[in-house]
Amino acid sequence: MHAVVGENGAGKSTLMKILYGMQRPDEGRIRVNGAEVSFRSPGDAIGVGVGMVHQHFMLAGNLTVLENVILGSEPRKGGVAIDFGAARARIREISDSYGLGIDPDVTVEDLGVGARQRVEILKVLYRGARILILDEPTAVLVPQEVTELFANLRELVREGLTIIFISHKLDEVLSVADAITVIRRGTTVAEVDPKDVTARQLAELMVGSELPSPETRESTVTDTVAISVRGLNVHSAEDRCIVDGVTFDIRKGEVLGIAGVEGNGQSELVEAIMGMRPAEGEIRLGEHDISGWTTLRRREAGIGYIPEDRHRHGLLLEAPLWENRILGHQTRRPNVKGPWIDRAGAREDTRRIVESYDVRTPGIDVDASALSGGNQQKLIVGREMSGEPVFLIASHPTRGVDVGAQAAIWDHLRAARAAGLAVLLISADLDELIGLSDTLKVILRGRIVAEVDPKDVTPERLGSAMTGAGEAA
Amino acid sequence: MSQNALATPEAPFQEPKRPARKFTFTWRTLLLAVGALILLLSFTRAVTGAADLTSTGAITASIALAVPIGLAGLGGLWAERAGVVNIGLEGMMIMGTWSGAWGALYFDNPWAGVVAGAIGGALGGLLHAIATVTFGVDHIISGVAINILGLGVTQFLSKVTFAEMKGGGDSQSPPVPKPEVVSVPWDRLGDQDPLRALEAKQWFLLSDVAGILRGLTTNVSLLTILAILLVPLSYYVLWRTAFGLRLRSCGESPVAAESLGVNVYLHKYVAVVVSGALAGLGGAFLAQVAASAYREGQTGGRGFIGLAAMIFGNWRPGGLAGGALLFGYTDGLQLRGSGAAVHALLLVVAILLAAVAVHQLVRQGRARTALITGVAAVVVFVVFALTDSIPPEFTSVTPHITTLLVLSLAAQRLRPPAANGVIYRRGQGG
């Protein structure tokens, strides 16, 4: 069992897509069992016995396990009919011999996440794969499910299969892997034996030993609490607790950074604060308890929002820039006068944003979809700052943005903080978090698990808190 | 990863879906249900004296009316199981009425008409597939356009073809050769037809069974039998064959299907063309069997009722057939001018509701739901007791009202294909 570890964006997913034939490499060779291969499609990969378990399951919920497993390579009888007996026997056999415990006749919808993952594994085994690629298999599992999964994986390895395990949870990697490859920024930085390293050493390799040193700067943190969140809980549709008792205060002029591996409840936390997702707990903005307010009222009260997915939540891609200027601020000047859209006002202000936030565009009448990611983001930042916010949520504010735009966005955030804005910064970029935050909290499985001081942060501490390696300690 | 964007289109404000309770279907439950229904009908007949509830004539008429609805519903099933919403069924059915009549007349053979009807509908289906699958046009928009086009083409063609024929006109064809009818020769059992004699006796249960049996076995068109056989056949193809599994996977999760090498476009094409053919067959049935001639406006929205039957049947062939029979039955009673029988149906509904209420209270322990159902039962009973008849106009909308009720009250139990109506572009699987 070989683990590939690396930070988000280190190139793990790309590597794995290449191994499974979903992307073609620019150069380099892949050898399977000594023979050189080149994959044009996932079909080729399956052909030589390489199978992949995707992080996002490729299962049809309304179909049974059996149907999901045999789809595309059905055992037949008489040419057309599916031989359900043979299929069932085969699935039982695989399930029993590797201890997967899968009943072929239940509907996938009725299965828990762990069982669905085992179905995915079964799907791959059914097609005769001898090499399994697992992409972040534990990202969606709760601890017991993780334990079960590892037991299953060990069973598979005992039966002679090869497993490539992609992860960034170091404790898990250390406990199951026979060999570890660490990648960072697209290249291999180390190949280590799990017996020889500790979680801390691994974290350091993964994050890079030189963490950015925070710039020395004046603290602008005041004593006035701008927003306070108490015991915030968010439940998923399956009633899983995604955000679990999150509590924090952000004062005026303070940037609170939330560090954490993605998918640990950050998005849900943000949506709950914005009022886009039902949640329990208290949220106070200044004097007011806003937990019962609508999204619109929260925005009017001065919450600015830079969403993590600007295409889904931040922009109307097929609308011109000046209309995007109005979005989220459609009850306020200069965009509206009473019930009317103030075109002149909105256009004028869009020009101002384009100018002062350096949005590179031929004009304010082009559609937002035509701009580059960085320019789209600068427009959003400019827009949210223009609403005179008292509290800003910046969720991955520089994701998918070129270096120039990144620096500009950081400058804007710093300036706003100096002017007394409270900022909740969520990011996967450690440079960004350490460079901007006054306080850093670490979120893991929906809970705030640690608080670190960005001024004397150590990579070991941050890495292990984020990945759960420090939990046992 | 691209499937990420695909997997999360749900808006955050949506309420969580409640998991549906599983219902396992066996022959025993089916037989029990049919038995209970006959018992209930004969009880109602005995109480109200509405003989038409179980008369041979009413049953024959119901079957004839249920067949086109069922065929359209099967058409909807095929398309939607592959993930293509087909509200163009009505247009395809209209094409079927003309081409069925024309084929039968031109070749002077009823079965040529049946084939032509299916082809006419299939052409409409092909058009829908081109627009929705290849060009990614919204399924509803394409369906609406096909309904407009189907009507225009048919009216034009009927003028071109039928106006010149003897006995035909601009909006009507000459009489069309019908497929053969068959009967079970009950009269060989005795001097007279014993079932008929039994039915005339008006005995509780026995006469009802006789009437229903005779209705089901007398003067049945071969096309009706073919249509009925298409229901289990569709089930077999869609649920028991590799092709069917692949087709359904396109409606559930095209991304997963494609990642396993299923040709999503091909399966969708086949499904929509078959869907059109089935609707066209329903049209041919209307022209050849139900009315014995093509007439303009003959479908009367049955394509939409077929869609309603499919929803009522929870996107399953058996349920769909049940829906078609129910809608055909109310229509059949109405068509026989039997206001009393339709009115008597209210009593049936009231009793059924009361039974459901008891079931909800005793078996499921859902007191509040049971109370609501119980109140509904009482209301229906009061309406039954206070009125003498139901205006015929309202009987004809039974399917539509039923559909709205099913959709608004039992939506959590419905299992439409997960990717139904979602436009799929090749390569979304990453």
Place this chain on the structure above:
Amino acid sequence: MSAKESTFADRLLGRVSPAGLLSLVAPVTAIVFAALVTMVILALTGAPPLDTLVVMGEYAVRPRSIVLTLNSATTYYLSALAVAIGFKMNLFNIGVDGQYRLAALTAAAVGGAVALPAPLHVALIIFVAVLVGAGWAAIAGLLKVRRGVSEVISTIMLNAIATALGSWLLNKERLAVEVGGSNNIGTKPIPPSGQVPGLAIVSGTQTKVFGLILLSIAMGVLFHIVINRTRFGFDLRATGRSESAAVASGVNVKRMILVSMVLSGAVAGLVGMPQLLGASHSYSLDFPTGLGFTGIAIALLGRNHPVGIAFGALLWAFLDTSAGILQIKKISPDIVTIMQGVIVLSVIIAYELVHRYQIAAEQRRVSRQLASTAPAEEGTPA
């Protein structure tokens, strides 16, 4: 852009702005394609294709035909506007058909039953129509918001229910009386105080243009203002373009669904008014049906834009009118319906293709333009 003229390849590859001309490409292509299909069908059935089209065109420009065209277009325009309100936020109001028929019937009955001074009488009739249309549409809106029922299915079902309700109401025991000199029945005729006189704006014919053409025009202007100039319209369009972004911006999407459905129904209520108040003065068995579906087609043709819809409505009505000559020429006038159907189907495909092309083209154009002004910027379109 540099001063040199753009080449065809430039245009083809989207190196110049596609604005203006390209937006006309789709409908023009579709119309030409439909004309070709029509000619093929005509040729197949033995009629001279080109001559027939010429005859149709000549007939349609006679003064009387022009009036007929304008009158039909008036009605179609309202219907398409009703549909367009829904389309603007991705709602399919297929129920315009049922909404306008029920509205016209009720309004006609009310109009025939009361006596009021002229402007008030007309106002009351229109008010009732709007109310009934909106109310009937609200059922579908509520079902969607409260129970998650797709408006497509519910409006289809409600259309059939409206038909049944209409024929139940239009009965001599209830709202109907016999129409003199025929075996038709209809509501009690609306007295002159409730009628809207025609306008003699086309010379050379006795036939008058519906007075309510002015209402149509006013509704078009109102539609434009509400959709493009008001906060409400902005929220509506934002929801249609991206529901997730609208939610994040604070739009109450459920409320928007209900309100826009009701508005769509209210406009649908107006659809029958030009005919009712301008010509028939009574809702009888032969009151025009199917206008709601025509409205869907025209809204698609006109891209939900008030001016585009106007052209669509005129084109549709023009084709309808021109069919009048075909009967005399012994050609089935239904060839026009085929032509209309082909236009709709090909126009939606053409729009889809142009749309895809346009997005890609604009991205290329912007990055090119930026590259020439600011070579430092590495802007890959996202």
